[in-house]
Amino acid sequence: MSPAKVPAERTVTLKDVAEHAGVSPMTVSRALNKPETVSDALRARIDAAVDALGYVQNLVAGALASAGSNVIPVIVPSLSNTVFVEIVAGIQEVAQTAGFQLMLGNTEYDLEREYTAVSTFLGWSPPGMIIAGMRHLDRTRNLLKRWGKPVVETMEFGAQPIDMNVGLSHFKAGEAMTRHLVERGYRQIVFVGCRIDADYRAAQRYKGMDRVLARHGLARRDPISYTEPSNPERGGDALMEILDIKPKVDAIFFANDDLAVGAILRAQREGIAIPKRIAVAGFNGLPFASLVTPALTTIMSPRHEIGRIAAQQLIERISGRTPARRRVDVSFELQVREST
Amino acid sequence: MSPAKVPAERTVTLKDVAEHAGVSPMTVSRALNKPETVSDALRARIDAAVDALGYVQNLVAGALASAGSNVIPVIVPSLSNTVFVEIVAGIQEVAQTAGFQLMLGNTEYDLEREYTAVSTFLGWSPPGMIIAGMRHLDRTRNLLKRWGKPVVETMEFGAQPIDMNVGLSHFKAGEAMTRHLVERGYRQIVFVGCRIDADYRAAQRYKGMDRVLARHGLARRDPISYTEPSNPERGGDALMEILDIKPKVDAIFFANDDLAVGAILRAQREGIAIPKRIAVAGFNGLPFASLVTPALTTIMSPRHEIGRIAAQQLIERISGRTPARRRVDVSFELQVREST
DNA sequence: CTGAAAGCGCTTACAG
DNA sequence: CTGAAAGCGCTTACAG
Structure with a gap:
């Protein structure tokens, strides 16, 4: 029960090191913080004292004295x-x-x-x-x-x-992906995310998407936002729901790769042809995104x-x-x- | 070019707050740190002073004075x-x-x-x-x-x-997974990881595996350890290499789910039947592990x-x-x- | 190159 | 319940 520890000793301070080395605390401070301002011999003596006493610099005191920490x-x-x-x-x-x-x-x-x-x-x-x-x-x-x-x-x-x-x-990222989808011929595109109200960066990507759709005179839909946090399983569920409820949708732009990869994994299991039946795009560039079949089109964020x-x-x-x-x-x- | 900033003002200290509230610094300190030791009226006056001056407690000074930080x-x-x-x-x-x-x-x-x-x-x-x-x-x-x-x-x-x-x-975890594999009938099991020398916890799982194999009189192989850090792609590569070079192996126990999921995704793409041709097991319990096809057998670590x-x-x-x-x-x- | 003094902004421990 | 004194362990700024 009793912790297997050596009892805590009195803290070793700069002053102790100074006494041990036979110099003033100020000199020790300098040797430690700006070694180049001190002769080699002295520095060696001070380093030896530091080792001998097991001195650990008190960063709290240093930060207070110099009015700043690192x-x-x-x-x-x-x-x-x-x-x-x-x-x-x-x-x-x-x-x-x-x-x-x-x-x-x-x-x-x-x-x-x-x-x-x-x-x-x-x-x-x-x-x-x-x-x-x-x-x-x-x-x-x-x-x-x-x-x-x-x-x-x-x-x-x-x-x-x-x-x-x-x-x-994120606005430009949304635009870029949507431009790609439109060029590929997709016309019924929907944005799907989780908690888009809090994840305002996702909302910015949606806005970029909306701008491109508007410019091309394509159908503009409100984003679909689920209330739980993003997780791959939710991505699969979203895919199935959309296929069921909005069968005309031909492409989903997911707010992130977790959702998008989840959708692809579900599609595999359910035998849904991607991108033939419906296209899937993501955002972020997760390692798994390039390994799933079909490999996920996404945007790499650095x-x-x-x-x-x-x-x-x-x-x-x-x-x-x-x-x-x-x-x-x-x-x-x-x-x-x-x-x- | 010039930063859009208000010039830095003189730091507001406890003493300033004390003067503003008409009490001593000590009282302010108490009101802030142990509000219950001070009357409601006084606490309100001090809170007002804090707000008025925009006082931020100097934690560095506090830590030095009390010889400890949080x-x-x-x-x-x-x-x-x-x-x-x-x-x-x-x-x-x-x-x-x-x-x-x-x-x-x-x-x-x-x-x-x-x-x-x-x-x-x-x-x-x-x-x-x-x-x-x-x-x-x-x-x-x-x-x-x-x-x-x-x-x-x-x-x-x-x-x-x-x-x-x-x-x-991790030793027990290695044992548990190996027992499962042996019960399922796998006889030629290999452990695959990355940098197992540094990742000594993976090595412990391997040892647990080795112990079970020994007890069952099964073939004991050295672990395969790649030199790059774990990444899903390496898992796929490892699968293909083993199939090629060690065709008798009937099960791979990967050091983690990143590798194992990577192997499953590669198997899908290459049309390799898992677990029929070769079984795959992982460790950790990543979200994707349950979503890939076939779903990955793994150990959930909390x-x-x-x-x-x-x-x-x-x-x-x-x-x-x-x-x-x-x-x-x-x-x-x-x-x-x-x-x- | 080295040191003595003062002080960083708090809290502890002691009084009242 | 409130305050004056001392000190936490350093560094800054000034001397020598």
Whole structure:
């Protein structure tokens, strides 16, 4: 029952290291943080003292004294959706290499929770912040603007960022896919997603689709939005429902590949011919999308790259440099495969 | 080019709030941190001052003064693998609700980087730590033991944890799946994974398999381990290679569902009959596993639950209570479907 | 190149 | 219930 642990010892501080090495704390601080400002011999003596005492730098004290930490808060609406995780992974890659730590906030698509997360994180005196999306409470925007430090909004490319912005135009993505479907000869196209009210980026893709349909004088339908979160099974169900209730529909543009791949897997099982009976398109570019039969036509969104660029931009600004562009419109790629 | 920002103002501190409310800083601190110790009227006055000044508590200063923060470091070997992300999501869920923040470290399966992450994180005076896996450098184990605060090792259930442990027995999981395959009549079974040397949990599943094969006097093969990271396409390639080079093999136990689903999708495309020509089994329980044709036999690992329990155990201990069990062996579930 | 002083913004522990 | 003092462990800014 009793934890198998050595009792906690008194914390070893800079001062202890200094005494052990026979110098002042200030010198130790310098040797640790700017090794080049100190002679080799001294640095070696101090490193030895650090090892001997098992000294661990107190980052909290450092952050307070220098009025800033190297922790970058990253706020996402969900961790269940791979898309956000991949952005976080991209950020991590760059940030960790540059010596920054990531603090993770999850809002569950709740803008009030987003506000709480932002204001809490501000209390850690971070040098900057990365936040998913461009739709926030006015309070949140104002707080961040008044804060005055670098902020990157990711995911979508949009107008009037708080500060910097790295993402793609979901409107254009919707247009691109729809143009492809129209060229292929599909005339009765429907958009299917989950919780499109909250997933406003999906709504933007729908709007892009609607614009193209209107321009071609084709039938414009309201999007179909299910109330549960996106999951592959729901994609299959949606396919069957549409076939049953709206038999004239000849193509489905799904809000994401989870749904679209789910629809293809169901079609396989039910013996429904895709794209002959009905075409299926997705969005994101999941690994499985190219492996199902028929392979899924989709749009590759560069999540990892968005994360990396966001982190790079932020770190540029933290380091006092000015990135070439405040707003970065990352490109997407239409992958035409067998399902359309 | 010039950022659209309000210039940064002087930081609003506790003292400012105190002056504004006409009380001492100490009283404001109490009103904020232990609202119940202060009269309603006073609390209202202080809340008003906080709002008026836009005060944000400086958590760094608080952490230094009280020699502890509410930041919990979470260290994982990868963010590209859903399994770890789901554990992080489970931890988040519990931790964020309880008022803790997560700091995220990614080791990329590198034990040296793990040590660096651990020792850096210690500098944030966290109240505890969650780390994936039970295989660490001796230095890392010692550092954590000497630190003396609560630590949870997750993913696998194993002997001699640093402190607490929540996970499942991968050895038993390997045994369970192999027993199933043997019962079904498969006799020439091979284990296929990627980077099994680094993914020692996969190696444990292999050992469980080997044990069962030995007990039944069946052919025991070395595992096949590819050098690239796990991805669905590799699963398909592996299937084709085995069919070609080891035609007698009648069942493949893949190290994870990504590989196994990839194999099934390839079999579909190539017209290979599963399980008739060769059976396929996986591990993890991905959403797509039940949707492919044939549906994949796999083992459901409760990643989310592991994360939640790990966070609960940690927070129990942080709060000074003693969890009922220091080691939690979460159960897994064999899902027999069509592919075996 | 090295050090003594002051201070970062809180909370702990002690008084009243 | 409220406050004055001391201190958390560093770094900044200034001397030497």
